Amino acid sequence: MxxxxxxxxxxxxxxxxxxxxxxxxxxxxxxxxxxxxxxxxxxxxxxxxxxxxxxxxxxxxxxxxxxxxxxxxxxxxxxxxxxxxxxxxxxxxxxxxxxxxxxxxxxxxxxxxxxxxxxxxxxxxxxxxxxxxxxxxxxxxxxxxxxxxxxxxxxxxxxxxxxxxxxxxxxxxxxxxxxxxxxxxxxxxxxxxxxxxxxxxxxxxxxxxxxxxxxxxxxxxxxxxxxxxxxxxxxxxxxxxxxxxxxxxxxxxxxxxxxxxxxxxxxxxxxxxxxxxxxxxxxxxxxxxxxxxxxxxxxxxxxxxxxxxxxxxxxxxxxxxxxxxxxxxxxxxxxxxxxxxxxxxELEIDDDEKDCIEIPMADTYEIEFKNVSYKYAKSETYALKNLNLKLKPGQKLAVVGLNGAGKTTMIKLLLRLYDPSEGVITLNGTDIRKYRREDYYRLFAPVFQNVEIFAFLMSENIAMHSRDKLDRDKVKECAISAGLEEKLGSLVKGIDTPLTNVVEDDGIDLSGGEKQKLALARALYKGSKIVVLDEPTSALDAIAEQRLYEQFDEMIGEKSAVYISHRLASTRFCDQVAMFENGSLVELGSHDELMEKGGKYADMFNVQAQYYRDNPEEQLEGQEVEKVG
Known part of the structure; x- marks a missing residue:
């Protein structure tokens, strides 16, 4: 018909x-x-x-x-x-x-x-x-x-x-x-x-x-x-x-x-x-x-x-x-x-991976944004405008700002999920578009806000490989390091426990906190040179968030890391803080430098500071913290 x-x-x-x-x-x-x-x-x-x-x-x-x-x-x-x-x-x-x-x-x-x-x-x-x-x-x-x-x-x-x-x-x-x-x-x-x-x-x-x-x-x-x-x-x-x-x-x-x-x-x-x-x-x-x-x-x-x-x-x-x-x-x-x-x-899409070169082997990598702007399809305004920013080897960078400030767009550009509308992003001085995406992705171990759990075994969820290709000892080590030791001890099948009951009747569901730990174990197993934490703790209260970030930082060690959050639990132990507003980088410096400057970051930190302290009467940084509400 x-x-x-x-x-x-x-x-x-x-x-x-x-x-x-x-x-x-x-x-x-x-x-x-x-x-x-x-x-x-x-x-x-x-x-x-x-x-x-x-x-x-x-x-x-x-x-x-x-x-x-x-x-x-x-x-x-x-x-x-x-x-x-x-x-x-x-x-x-x-x-x-x-x-x-x-x-x-x-x-x-x-x-x-x-x-x-x-x-x-x-x-x-x-x-x-x-x-x-x-x-x-x-x-x-x-x-x-x-x-x-x-x-x-x-x-x-x-x-x-x-x-x-x-x-x-x-x-x-x-x-x-x-x-x-x-x-x-x-x-x-x-x-x-x-x-x-x-x-x-x-x-x-x-x-x-x-x-x-x-x-x-x-x-x-x-x-x-x-x-x-x-x-x-x-x-x-x-x-x-x-x-x-x-x-x-x-x-x-x-x-x-x-x-x-x-x-x-x-x-x-x-x-x-x-x-x-x-x-x-x-x-x-x-x-x-x-x-x-x-x-x-x-x-x-x-x-x-x-x-x-x-x-x-x-x-x-x-x-x-x-x-x-x-x-x-x-x-x-x-x-x-x-x-x-x-x-x-038969969708006709430009093949932008012709004549690609191999990513050179190196102990450390430096990534730099050079006059990078990005505009979404059919949008009249830029989501990110004229960004100049450098992530140095081993550096911890906190990317902060309110919702809609451009943080997520910046991270998608960093991970090459998007390519810049204008400007260039370089890896050790070379335009990242000269590398195959698959090769470039191997450099990053991401932990996202929404942790996706697949209906696979826990070991496969951590390694992101099939059972016959993963390293079981390494899976256990990463799971324990991420804080899942107690959970594994309660499971009869241990790391071979199916997750979710979509496929297996004996599959289990993880709590929000356990999912976040699994995501961290996944990042640790991948062992990439650069760790990206994109608001993975948004469901936690402020103090629990700060403590978890501190654990993350300890486990990441000397790797380069980017922490993204509209809350500021991660900023004090980072080397640099990048403050975004309306798609632009408005402030860049260490936590102490930006607090001394007394600009937008300091205002935002002072408003949030009381939520990151066990004793709300304790003064932070020697400053009087105004109570909100």
Missing amino acids: WIEDEYKESKDNPLHKEFGIWSNTRYILGKILKYRPEVVALLLLGMVCSSVLSYFWGIFGKYVIDIIQAGLTEEEAVGRLIRIVLLAGVIACLLNIGSVLSDNLIWYRFIYVRMQMITERIARVLSLKYELIERPDVLDVARRAEQATGGNMNGVEGVMRYMQMLLTSLFTVGVTFVAVLVLDFRLILALIALCVIQFLYYRKIVEKDKKEVWDKLSDSWRKTDYMERVTQYCDHAKEIRLFNLSEFLSKKQEDTYRYKEEKWDVHYELWFKNSFVTQVANVVIKALIYSVLFFAVFTKDLSIGNFTLFLSLSMAFSQALLDFLQRFGDYKRASLETDDFRSFI
């Missing part, structure tokens, strides 16, 4: 491409030949067997009637009938076996090809530059590519399944066309006209069904899903009981279902009309075929045997033609969805 308007939004995306139905057919056949080449043979087998079965018994009937009318002796006639029945039985068995084999061996191979295409899509997602996966236009084509590999009769699998149906219908039309043409060419024209009229009415019903039912139900699906989540899951259970919302929510759900039932009534009424028209059209087609055949009997001395043969072939022709017209619309829709898949897979 193809409605082109459904794809207007995707065509508005400049990254979306239209490849055409024949190009997509060749493309999908190429995937079939690559992953499951035997599918082509199964397609041809099913096409021939299913097609011939649709008119086989008409051919059999002709020969039976011809034998009966041949004026043979009873013994000779019975002998011929037995032989033809046996032959027809063998042929019919072979045709049915071929058709069943094709149907039963091909469907899961279609799924296998689709799964391989999903693997291609995921590999494409994982290979995209981080900067691209935040762009709305890239996210749009990625989401549509995901929908195109959703399965069943949609997208890439839909092309394969409809291809199977279309080949059978087309083969039947081709075989039977000649026979009907020999009978009466006017019958061909009449049958084509009736099938086209029936198809056009079918398309009208499809469009009306979409407009009056499915378009209006789009909001209803979301409402229904929402109401089912609210009423059946425990997220809102406390509020429902304490505020006595049962009757209120039940009424809301009933209203949603009532609206859907009204639209379903319209849906079934439309398709009842289509069924009625289809039956009338079938009666007209059969009447027309019988009329032509009766006329041929009287005017062309058509035998009863040939009458049976042409009747079967004419019926098969009309049904196959109608099936082809209706399925071709579905095939075109699936092809349009395949455009979505190919638009993402």
Whole structure:
């Protein structure tokens, strides 16, 4: 059921491409030949067997009637009938076996090809530059590519399944066309006209069904899903009981279902009309075929045997033609969805990693921002403007500022998740864009604010390698150093304990603090030259945050480190403090230097200082701390 308007939004995306139905057919056949080449043979087998079965018994009937009318002796006639029945039985068995084999061996191979295409899509997602996966236009084509590999009769699998149906219908039309043409060419024209009229009415019903039912139900699906989540899951259970919302929510759900039932009534009424028209059209087609055949009997001395043969072939022709017209619309829709898949897979992105050089081996690395600015796509203002900053070997740098000051953008540029819009970032004097990203990433051990826990073993979560490739002793050492010794002692499987119960039933969940320790263990295991701590303690209270930062600093040792926070627990033990505001570096110096300067950093530190002290009356830095609130 193809409605082109459904794809207007995707065509508005400049990254979306239209490849055409024949190009997509060749493309999908190429995937079939690559992953499951035997599918082509199964397609041809099913096409021939299913097609011939649709008119086989008409051919059999002709020969039976011809034998009966041949004026043979009873013994000779019975002998011929037995032989033809046996032959027809063998042929019919072979045709049915071929058709069943094709149907039963091909469907899961279609799924296998689709799964391989999903693997291609995921590999494409994982290979995209981080900067691209935040762009709305890239996210749009990625989401549509995901929908195109959703399965069943949609997208890439839909092309394969409809291809199977279309080949059978087309083969039947081709075989039977000649026979009907020999009978009466006017019958061909009449049958084509009736099938086209029936198809056009079918398309009208499809469009009306979409407009009056499915378009209006789009909001209803979301409402229904929402109401089912609210009423059946425990997220809102406390509020429902304490505020006595049962009757209120039940009424809301009933209203949603009532609206859907009204639209379903319209849906079934439309398709009842289509069924009625289809039956009338079938009666007209059969009447027309019988009329032509009766006329041929009287005017062309058509035998009863040939009458049976042409009747079967004419019926098969009309049904196959109608099936082809209706399925071709579905095939075109699936092809349009395949455009979505190919638009993402064949996304044209500049290859900025050509002619890259190796990162030189060194004990220490110095990174410098030189007049670096960055502007997000479609933004009119700079998120970071004209930054000049140097991270020296072994230096501890605190990056501070309020939310939205530019800290996160600066870190993404440092890690080369983004490339500068202007200026350059150098590693030991060389532009980092001359290195492969994969090589550059190895220099950093990050600990982010949101700790991502994978549904793997704890050891795999720390090492970020599969079990057969990790160093178990090193994993344990890093976990203990990060403060997970007590947790490991409580686990029967130790570092082989699965995390989360998404995959394994005996998986465990970690607390917020344990996740942060695991993230630190992960950074320690990686053992990179530069450690980046991007607000990993935002969920902790101020004093616990300061103590954890001090532990981090002790474990990091002589490595270079960058601490990012809008709170100031990390600044006093850092060599340099970089204060950001509105995308600009406004102050740079040691903690003591900036406090003595009495600028924005000093103001911010004094406001926060009371939260980092066990005794709120204690004075810090010999200064009077004004109590807030």
